[in-house]
Amino acid sequence: MAEAVLEIFPEAKLAIGPPIDNGFYYDFDLPRPLKEEDLEQIMQRMKEIMRGAHEFKREVVDRKQAKELFKNQRYKLELIDDLPDGEEISTYTQDTFTDLCRGPHVGSTLELDPEAFKLLSIAGAYWRGKESNPMLQRIYGTAWQSKQELESYLYQLEQAKLRDHRKIGKDLKLFVIDDAVGQGLILWTPAGAAVRQELQNFISAELRKQGYSQVFTPHIGRLELYRTSGHFPYYRDSQYPPLIERETLDALATEGMSCAELANRVEIGNVDGYLLKPMNCPHHIKIYASQPRSYRDLPVRLAEFGTVYRWEQSGELNGLTRVRGFTQDDAHLFCTEEQVPKEILGCLALVKVILATLKMTDYRVRVGLRDPDSAKYIGDPANWDKAEAACREAAKTLGVPFSEEPGEASFYGPKIDFIIRDVIGREWQLGTVQVDYNLPQRFDLSYVGADNQEHRPVMIHRAPFGSMERFFGILIEHFAGAFPVWLAPVKAAVIPVAPAFADYAERVARYLEEQGIHATADLSDQRMNAKIRLAQSQKIPYMLVVGGKEQESESVSVRTRTGEQLQPMSLADCLQFIKGKIEAKELI
Numbered sequence: 401m402a403e404a405v406l407e408i409f410p411e412a413k414l415a416i417g418p419p420i421d422n423g424f425y426y427d428f429d430l431p432r433p434l435k436e437e438d439l440e441q442i443m444q445r446m447k448e449i450m451r452g453a454h455e456f457k458r459e460v461v462d463r464k465q466a467k468e469l470f471k472n473q474r475y476k477l478e479l480i481d482d483l484p485d486g487e488e489i490s491t492y493t494q495d496t497f498t499d500l501c502r503g504p505h506v507g508s509t510l511e512l513d514p515e516a517f518k519l520l521s522i523a524g525a526y527w528r529g530k531e532s533n534p535m536l537q538r539i540y541g542t543a544w545q546s547k548q549e550l551e552s553y554l555y556q557l558e559q560a561k562l563r564d565h566r567k568i569g570k571d572l573k574l575f576v577i578d579d580a581v582g583q584g585l586i587l588w589t590p591a592g593a594a595v596r597q598e599l600q601n602f603i604s605a606e607l608r609k610q611g612y613s614q615v616f617t618p619h620i621g622r623l624e625l626y627r628t629s630g631h632f633p634y635y636r637d638s639q640y641p642p643l644i645e646r647e648t649l650d651a652l653a654t655e656g657m658s659c660a661e662l663a664n665r666v667e668i669g670n671v672d673g674y675l676l677k678p679m680n681c682p683h684h685i686k687i688y689a690s691q692p693r694s695y696r697d698l699p700v701r702l703a704e705f706g707t708v709y710r711w712e713q714s715g716e717l718n719g720l721t722r723v724r725g726f727t728q729d730d731a732h733l734f735c736t737e738e739q740v741p742k743e744i745l746g747c748l749a750l751v752k753v754i755l756a757t758l759k760m761t762d763y764r765v766r767v768g769l770r771d772p773d774s775a776k777y778i779g780d781p782a783n784w785d786k787a788e789a790a791c792r793e794a795a796k797t798l799g800v801p802f803s804e805e806p807g808e809a810s811f812y813g814p815k816i817d818f819i820i821r822d823v824i825g826r827e828w829q830l831g832t833v834q835v836d837y838n839l840p841q842r843f844d845l846s847y848v849g850a851d852n853q854e855h856r857p858v859m860i861h862r863a864p865f866g867s868m869e870r871f872f873g874i875l876i877e878h879f880a881g882a883f884p885v886w887l888a889p890v891k892a893a894v895i896p897v898a899p900a901f902a903d904y905a906e907r908v909a910r911y912l913e914e915q916g917i918h919a920t921a922d923l924s925d926q927r928m929n930a931k932i933r934l935a936q937s938q939k940i941p942y943m944l945v946v947g948g949k950e951q952e953s954e955s956v957s958v959r960t961r962t963g964e965q966l967q968p969m970s971l972a973d974c975l976q977f978i979k980g981k982i983e984a985k986e987l988i
């Protein structure tokens with residue numbers, strides 16, 4: 401692609417072009433913004449190059465040669481400058497084009513099927529992802545072994561577009577993002593909030609069954625707290641800046657302190673302030689530590705739908721899936737070493753129940769283990785062995801595929817990640833279960849054991865669905881907005897066949913409403929068919945059509961959003977029917 405672009409725009413400056421999942425991209429600095437038609441032209445040229453049967457020739461050069469080769473390519477020069485001393489510098493050449501590349505490559509362009517790739521889109525991307533750097537133009541492409549594979553991927557993309565939660569979210573009025581509130585901050589509208597409430601009720605009920613206690617904690621905490629936990633200042637780039645107390649600010653202002661000096665003092669710790677919480681753990685730890693604990697109290701399982709704030713670059717924000725404020729389905733378990741395996745099992749059992757209920761049964765887990773060659777891990781290696789074995793054993797019990805990935809553990813403990821596959825075959829990473837030896841140590845947590853001695857508990861962090869925002873986004877796409885009855889914001893739309901039956905329609909809706917089933921009566925001037933279409937497009941599970949016959953017999957004619965016509969039912973039967981579907985958590 402870079403060769404083709406360079407031919408069309410000889411003054412183009414080339415940045416980087418790595419392979420990515422399902423394809424590749426390349427960033428270019430070009431004299432003008434690209435248009436859709438350009439992609440077509442670039443693609444045609446790429447096909448010609450491929451058919452030209454050019455060999456990919458690898459060459460090793462030294463730094464000086466490399467700089468000479470790319471003397472007109474400022475980004476390449478920067479890349480060369482950043483290569484560590486002693487690192488081999490290689491180039492690949494095909495046809496008329498040479499690029500700086502580590503490789504490997506296929507042997508020849510003939511090995512590529514010109515019909516099995518497509519350029520997909522153009523996006524802006526900062527050089528090296530930094531907002532202070534020039535904005536480049538990125539061309540995304542997808543490449544496959546065969547035309548058939550390409551086509552099935554394009555079909556998936558098309559489906560993904562139809563299911564895009566940002567579009568459906570707007571159509572069904574599920575959530576909004578308003579610039580005046582802030583990018584990446586989600587406003588849950590009544591319809592979206594109804595779905596979330598049902599989900600949370602459901603998850604909470606399962607948590608109660610498993611012996612969790614619900615807690616609530618504030619959205620901020622003192623900087624000191626996060627200094628202890630290690631979240632501040634080490635992760636400060638992914639946090640909102642601290643809130644400094646007014647008195648401190650006033651005092652510093654009279655001292656004539658510069659911003660730089662203030663920032664420095666905040667970091668080293670002699671100015672106090674608050675942080676929007678990036679994690680719920682420290683707050684839960686303080687609840688644990690608020691009273692003496694005995695081994696008989698353990699495990700202590702504290703759960704909270706806890707809202708946290710992280711600073712994502714604005715370019716990274718994306719609907720509900722990349723946000724700056726989100727509510728985790730969080731919990732922290734404080735237990736003894738011996739209890740770790742059983743608690744991990746419990747966490748997985750919970751995920752299993754919830755995913756099964758949502759009919760999302762196609763998922764796998766990834767067990768993140770230590771990198772055997774690294775010394776960065778804290779804690780006793782013997783404990784690690786036990787915790788890793790526990791994660792592995794727990795994963796086995798799920799009856800789904802799992803992989804073990806050395807090096808994927810965090811420095812403070814092993815973890816288990818969940819990856820679900822949605823109806824169109826896309827994979828989504830959900831949340832994790834993580835064993836932690838670090839925070840109990842940093843906060844000096846303890847419990848009194850059977851031996852009357854003080855011991856250190858182990859913590860397990862678990863937010864199996866990640867965040868309510870992200871999970872909601874995934875659910876919207878998975879169901880294409882057609883939520884199961886129990887989650888659907890409106891369960892039934894009552895549709896009178898003619899204005900004469902408006903009163904009865906209203907009465908039916910009220911009847912259901914009083915029984916806890918959210919239903920609306922469509923009393924607009926539209927014709928009946930238009931109302932049915934509207935209710936269908938709003939993905940309302942049931943349409944209750946009422947006319948003279950129904951009014952007389954106190955009944956309804958039931959249609960599903962999938963177009964199925966059910967037997968007429970008395971009002972009471974209809975209520976029982978919908979209630980039954982909700983209780984059984986059926987799709988429709």
Ligand SMILES: [Zn+2]
Binds near residue numbers: 679680732861862
């Ligand atoms: Zn945590």
